[in-house]
Amino acid sequence: MTLPFMEIFKEWASDYDNAVFGQNPEYYDVFVNYDFMLREAAKKAEGKVLEFGPGTGNLTNLLLAKGLDVIPVEPSDEMRAIGENKTGVEFVKGDFLNFNVDQVDTIITSYAFHHLTDEEKLIALKKYKSILTENGKIIILDTIFNSKEEKQQMINHYELLGYKSLVEDLNREYYPLKETMEDIARISGYDYTSQQMNRFAHLQVLTHKKFLKPLDLVGNTPLVELTNFELNKGVRLFAKLESYNIGGSVKDRLAFNLIQSAIDHGEIRDEVVEATAGNTGIGLALACLQHDLQLTVFVPEKFSVEKQQLMKALGANIIHTPTEKGMTYAREQAEQYAKDNNAYYTNQFENLSNPLSYDQLAQEIQADVGKVDMIVAGAGSGGTFEGLARHFKEAHKVIVEPEGSILSCGEVGNHRIEGIGVEQWPVFLSKSNIDVVESISDEDGFQMVTELAKNEGLLVGSSSAAALCAALKQAQHVTDKNIVVIFPDAAERYISSNIFNIN
Numbered sequence: 001m002t003l004p005f006m007e008i009f010k011e012w013a014s015d016y017d018n019a020v021f022g023q024n025p026e027y028y029d030v031f032v033n034y035d036f037m038l039r040e041a042a043k044k045a046e047g048k049v050l051e052f053g054p055g056t057g058n059l060t061n062l063l064l065a066k067g068l069d070v071i072p073v074e075p076s077d078e079m080r081a082i083g084e085n086k087t088g089v090e091f092v093k094g095d096f097l098n099f100n101v102d103q104v105d106t107i108i109t110s111y112a113f114h115h116l117t118d119e120e121k122l123i124a125l126k127k128y129k130s131i132l133t134e135n136g137k138i139i140i141l142d143t144i145f146n147s148k149e150e151k152q153q154m155i156n157h158y159e160l161l162g163y164k165s166l167v168e169d170l171n172r173e174y175y176p177l178k179e180t181m182e183d184i185a186r187i188s189g190y191d192y193t194s195q196q197m198n199r200f201a202h203l204q205v206l207t208h209k210k211f212l213k214p215l216d217l218v219g220n221t222p223l224v225e226l227t228n229f230e231l232n233k234g235v236r237l238f239a240k241l242e243s244y245n246i247g248g249s250v251k252d253r254l255a256f257n258l259i260q261s262a263i264d265h266g267e268i269r270d271e272v273v274e275a276t277a278g279n280t281g282i283g284l285a286l287a288c289l290q291h292d293l294q295l296t297v298f299v300p301e302k303f304s305v306e307k308q309q310l311m312k313a314l315g316a317n318i319i320h321t322p323t324e325k326g327m328t329y330a331r332e333q334a335e336q337y338a339k340d341n342n343a344y345y346t347n348q349f350e351n352l353s354n355p356l357s358y359d360q361l362a363q364e365i366q367a368d369v370g371k372v373d374m375i376v377a378g379a380g381s382g383g384t385f386e387g388l389a390r391h392f393k394e395a396h397k398v399i400v401e402p403e404g405s406i407l408s409c410g411e412v413g414n415h416r417i418e419g420i421g422v423e424q425w426p427v428f429l430s431k432s433n434i435d436v437v438e439s440i441s442d443e444d445g446f447q448m449v450t451e452l453a454k455n456e457g458l459l460v461g462s463s464s465a466a467a468l469c470a471a472l473k474q475a476q477h478v479t480d481k482n483i484v485v486i487f488p489d490a491a492e493r494y495i496s497s498n499i500f501n502i503n
């Protein structure tokens with residue numbers, strides 16, 4: 001701290017409390033709501049706290065009353081004496097740039113940061129990066145200005161009132177613009193928020209800027225409105241684009257949840273096994289990667305080559321089963337493998353955690369759409385539909401299958417629509433949650449894949465297109481409704497099976 005400031009502190013020390021508690025008319029507006037502002041600042045402090053420029057200890061007392069471990073660092077001898085007397089704790093001699101502390105959870109300061117030039121503010125914030133814990137924060141309560149014009153108007157205003165000391169203060173000290181503070185915070189690697197507390201003061205909070213890791217990218221997928229299909233009056237059609245998950249499908253939600261809950265229950269040793277058409281396998285391969293586990297998957301040969309290559313690329317071991325023996329055989333093989341090799345069988349078709357994996361999906365939809373009148377989802381294991389149906393109890397719930405699936409009492413048969421269709425009733429799928437089953441033919445499904453690309457610019461897999469066919473059929477009977485359709489994955493993983501029927 002420079003010498004002129006030290007002289008100012010000397011003068012200020014004895015008058016400081018008069019000013020902050022409203023006795024000095026020149027500083028009345030600066031300190032309006034002082035008590036409230038300090039309480040709000042103290043509320044945000046946590047853990048071990050480093051307080052810079054505690055002055056006469058008013059904020060320090062609030063932090064101590066919260067039971068926090070506080071290190072007050074104050075350059076002025078006069079202030080330190082008053083502060084120590086008022087708080088009963090030792091004030092360390094030092095300042096924003098000169099201190100000797102290792103790791104703290106909070107750095108806090110009130111009405112002092114403006115003593116630093118903007119350049120010094122930047123140096124200080126960079127320095128704090130290394131002593132702040134990962135979830136730590138910097139709390140700055142101080143005067144900042146919303147614009148240059150505002151600052152000048154204030155100076156003119158108080159000049160007219162004859163407030164000499166205040167005007168001198170505003171011209172001498174380094175009260176920054178809000179945008180400058182934002183820049184300084186951003187450049188030094190923080191996220192910045194500020195809340196205006198009175199005409200002068202803003203309560204600013206800086207936290208370490210956090211970056212996601214690839215495997216954090218599960219969930220929070222986009223919801224889009226489809227506007228290029230003809231709909232009855234007041235009907236709005238929304239599609240949840242699950243291809244935006246890191247593994248490219250809705251099944252990432254299932255895979256990450258199944259692996260996490262098995263780990264939480266101590267059920268996994270070092271290998272995981274599953275029977276899958278592919279998307280679950282990709283999700284599981286990613287989840288296994290995150291936890292350093294080996295994955296083996298049993299896949300009926302007919303399923304998309306792309307999905308199988310992606311699983312392999314992610315480190316999975318693939319065992320093919322004959323197409324004609326269907327998914328039931330693949331499941332039996334996976335179960336036997338688990339027994340023989342002491343592996344954990346995730347068993348998506350019977351695992352009661354399956355539907356629970358879609359709680360967050362339901363919440364995301366609820367948050368985006370608000371009132372959901374109709375929900376439309378396909379069934380492979382039935383988990384997506386059941387999870388959503390349990391949440392959207394009041395909605396009209398439409399489950400979608402391809403022809404050749406048994407939900408509407410049809411016979412098991414071949415179909416090209418991939419990812420949906422069941423050979424036996426899924427254990428967790430409750431009949432009472434289903435309002436309608438829509439069976440979609442391969443022909444209608446694949447035609448819709450092409451229409452969706454041309455009409456909406458959406459490149460989706462055949463189960464998404466089938467779900468949309470079902471939604472459009474049901475939409476014919478209603479007006480003024482919000483309809484949400486789940487689009488489980490994208491077209492690119494089906495190019496080799498000629499999804500667009502292009503030669």
Ligand SMILES: Cc1ncc(COP(=O)(O)O)c(C=O)c1O
Binds near residue numbers: 249382385464
């Ligand atoms: C492309 C695709 N669509 C839909 C589904 C059906 O999801 P669920 O198993 O939750 O019924 C799956 C499941 O594998 C899928 O891969």
